[in-house]
Amino acid sequence: MLDSAARDRLPAAPGVGYKPQHFAQITADPGSVKWLEIHAENYMGDGGRPIAQLRHLSEKFAMSVHGVGLSIGGEGPLDTDHLARLKHLVGWLNPASFSEHLAWSTHDSHFYNDLLPLPYTDTSLQRICDHINEVQDTIGRRMLLENPSSYLAFAESTWSEPEFLAEISRRTGCGLLLDVNNVFVSATNLDFSPQGYIDAFPLDKVGEIHLGGHDEDEDDHGRPLLIDSHGREVVDPVWALLDYTLAKSGPKPVLIEWDNDVPDWPVLEAEAARAATALERVPA
Amino acid sequence: MSVSQTEFTRAMMDAGQPVPDGLIDHQDQPAGRRFSVYRNNVAVSLTEAMHSAFPVIAKLLGKQNMDGLAGIYLRQHPPSSPLMMFYGEHFPAFLEGMEQLQHLGYLGDEARLELALRRAYHAADAAPITPDALGALTPDQLMNTRLTLAPAVQVICSPWPIHAIWRFNTKDGASKPEARAEDVLVTRPEFDPIPQILPPGGAIWIRALMQGATIGEALEQAAAADETFDLGATLALLLQGGAITGLDSKG
Numbered sequence: 298m299l300d301s302a303a304r305d306r307l308p309a310a311p312g313v314g315y316k317p318q319h320f321a322q323i324t325a326d327p328g329s330v331k332w333l334e335i336h337a338e339n340y341m342g343d344g345g346r347p348i349a350q351l352r353h354l355s356e357k358f359a360m361s362v363h364g365v366g367l368s369i370g371g372e373g374p375l376d377t378d379h380l381a382r383l384k385h386l387v388g389w390l391n392p393a394s395f396s397e398h399l400a401w402s403t404h405d406s407h408f409y410n411d412l413l414p415l416p417y418t419d420t421s422l423q424r425i426c427d428h429i430n431e432v433q434d435t436i437g438r439r440m441l442l443e444n445p446s447s448y449l450a451f452a453e454s455t456w457s458e459p460e461f462l463a464e465i466s467r468r469t470g471c472g473l474l475l476d477v478n479n480v481f482v483s484a485t486n487l488d489f490s491p492q493g494y495i496d497a498f499p500l501d502k503v504g505e506i507h508l509g510g511h512d513e514d515e516d517d518h519g520r521p522l523l524i525d526s527h528g529r530e531v532v533d534p535v536w537a538l539l540d541y542t543l544a545k546s547g548p549k550p551v552l553i554e555w556d557n558d559v560p561d562w563p564v565l566e567a568e569a570a571r572a573a574t575a576l577e578r579v580p581a
Numbered sequence: 582m583s584v585s586q587t588e589f590t591r592a593m594m595d596a597g598q599p600v601p602d603g604l605i606d607h608q609d610q611p612a613g614r615r616f617s618v619y620r621n622n623v624a625v626s627l628t629e630a631m632h633s634a635f636p637v638i639a640k641l642l643g644k645q646n647m648d649g650l651a652g653i654y655l656r657q658h659p660p661s662s663p664l665m666m667f668y669g670e671h672f673p674a675f676l677e678g679m680e681q682l683q684h685l686g687y688l689g690d691e692a693r694l695e696l697a698l699r700r701a702y703h704a705a706d707a708a709p710i711t712p713d714a715l716g717a718l719t720p721d722q723l724m725n726t727r728l729t730l731a732p733a734v735q736v737i738c739s740p741w742p743i744h745a746i747w748r749f750n751t752k753d754g755a756s757k758p759e760a761r762a763e764d765v766l767v768t769r770p771e772f773d774p775i776p777q778i779l780p781p782g783g784a785i786w787i788r789a790l791m792q793g794a795t796i797g798e799a800l801e802q803a804a805a806a807d808e809t810f811d812l813g814a815t816l817a818l819l820l821q822g823g824a825i826t827g828l829d830s831k832g
Contacts, residue, residue, distance in 0.1 A: 366663025
């Protein structure tokens, strides 16, 4: 059992995305796993087992709430009902961190259950900053914003992604969540250097790192098209990119995401143990 | 060339639409197949959500048919909120409206039962009263008592054997459903919702209680509808299900 101060911030240690099927094993012996992340929307019901489990876990672990439904990159206004639900969850749980995505998922009152891409322009920059300010004002805390996986680009974009995220952070004071697998996926799909992306990224603003597995496909021209699937182990080149990142950033909280074809607990824990090894190599 | 989110979603939800101009690859070529990633992600994730929301319907229809129906449903009724735990509220009526499913008349009510079980799973917690609290009342007081039921409690009435079909498709060794009407009570004693068959008149009695009738007033309604209505048996189902969370015997 941690004291409350230790649950106030994410430790620079491995965490995993929590899956209910792992509840008994996590509470009995979490192994290398020092903190847990939940998807906010799965804990917005009124009660029952999900909420009871979350209450129990939050007494033992530092918790990160990761939203997938705010649609911060949406053209329309934020869904104020959804924002109120988020405020309620963050209010009672008091997690160590709240994060969301540089993406949109809702349009014209329809929710598409996916993280959709947006152009990086002065117009979208202003809208996103307005949305982030609204979120931070409503929930009364600083949030982290995550870089997406990209499969295509917008001809109208005038900003590079690291510069765009840095400017959002500068204007709103939000922190950033750096998904190293997303960098690798986007770099492969859009043919840029993943190390160059990390070099351009404002690592001092990073409050959390994500790692996950991806699938391999091809585009119309037979070139590799990687899909961010969160359905398998993290591949070696992404582990290498984590090492590259940590060497520059210093130790950070590192999360393993595995959302589809969820494995048995020992397989997930082994991924967390590998992240622990990577973190141990980094001078504090 | 700017791409609006209206254009993006229209093309994403209808593979017959062209990929919007202005979406490109790293060599400034049209995005083509890369756009299909989003078409595929949305369709697959919402189809999977329908499978996990309606496992009995999916089993009754088979995977291929369920995939096909989900593909139509998700385009007619995309989620209206990010709370995927409640996705599928229009699915019962959607199933009833499908011409090729008219011979499977029970599907709509079966889907209503699955929706009710899911809502019960996520319903607010509420501490039940003990049977002693009712036992301490005189018969007159009991008849003048109003009951508060737990938020998880739901009643589904059907001309089909929806409880038997549910059991047959979720429990090993359950007996084959026989044609008959079944009214089902859903309670959640702790964390797992439980569907149970209500005796004749039971649904009318519970629904009257939910609308604020006293036990006696609800009894009159239930007995008028079915003279065999068994108050004790129905009350016992509620008590066993932890479904009564408060009582007001002030009359």
